Amino acid sequence: MLVLRLFGTLFWFGLPAGFLTYAVHDLDVRDAPTYSIEGTVVGHRDVYHQSSQDSTGYTTYFITVRSATGDFEFGDEQQALDTEPGTLVVVQVSRTTNDIVSVRKNGTVVDLRNTVGNDVGIIVFASIGLLVALVREFLLEDYDIPRWVGFLIGLAAAGGGVYVAFLLM
Structure with missing residues (x-):
C-alpha cells in the first residue's frame, strides 16, 4: 500500500507539473x-x-x-x-x-509560430491535474504516513517533472 501511495503521489504531482512547465515555457519562447x-x-x-x-x-x-x-x-x-x-x-x-x-x-x-491553442489546453489540463493531486492528498486517509510527507513527496515529484520537461525542450 505504501508503494502505491508513493507512486500515486509522484504520478499525480510530477506529470501535471512537467506538462505545465512545458506549456508555459513554450508560450514564453513563442513571444521571445x-x-x-x-x-x-x-x-x-x-x-x-x-x-x-x-x-x-x-x-x-x-x-x-x-x-x-x-x-x-x-x-x-x-x-x-x-x-x-x-x-x-x-x-x-x-x-x-x-x-x-x-x-x-x-x-x-x-x-510561422505554432498557435497557442495546444499550449492553453495543456495548461488547463495540467492545472486540473495538480488540483486533483492536491485534493487527493487531502482526502487520502492513511494514518501510517502523515499528509505533510505526501506534500513533500509531491513537491519533489513536481520539481522532477519540471526538470524532465526542461530536458525535453
Missing part, C-alpha cells in the same frame, strides 16, 4: 525577442507528403533566402510562404531558439 534579417528569395520549392495509410496529404513550402550572412532555407505548411525568387523579404528570427518566427514580404506577414 527577435532580430531581423533582410534578404532576397533565391529559390522556392514545395514537397507533397502523403502517408500510405491516409488518402489526404499536405504540402510543405520551402524558400531559400540570400542575405548578408549567407543563404538559408526554411519551410512551413502555410501556402502564403511560397514566394517567387527575387522577392525582398525580412525574416524575424527568435533570439532564444534561433528559429524563424515570421517572414514579411510585399507588406504581408507570414507567422
